[in-house]
Amino acid sequence: MARITSVDHLTISVSDFERSKRFYGALFKFLGMKVMGEYGDAIGWKNGNTRFWIYQADAKGRKRRHRIGDVGFHHYAFSLRNRKDVNDLEAFLERTGARIVDPVGEYYDNYYAVYFLDPDGLKLEGMHYGK
DSSP, X not given: OOOOOOOOOEEEEESOHHHHHHHHHHHHHHTXXXXXXXXXXXXXEXXXXXXXXXXXXXXXXXXXXXXXXXXXXXXXXXXXXXXXXXXXXXXXXXXXXXXXXXXXXXXXXXXXXXXXXXXXXXXXXXXXXXX
């Protein structure tokens, strides 16, 4: 029987490639990820085993923002080293004007996180398990 060893990558479609490239470029630079490839209307970043790609949505897809609650993507969580990194991420998001939807806090026992939106309304999270 086949076994999954890890999640290799996530790919999302975006309504405005250049705007999302700036948003994710700044975010991933802050989080220590580097560009792994860029191909016209697609770009991907990596850090170890984590890979994240954006692609330009087609004409029909560009007409609407993502709505949390639709079938499909709900949110994507980046596991950070410690609570300080979560706090630093929130400060970065505030400086860059990103929309924070749930501020830094302990959402479950030993689960510390901040939740925010990308330019298309896709929900992202920076989190850490433990104290």
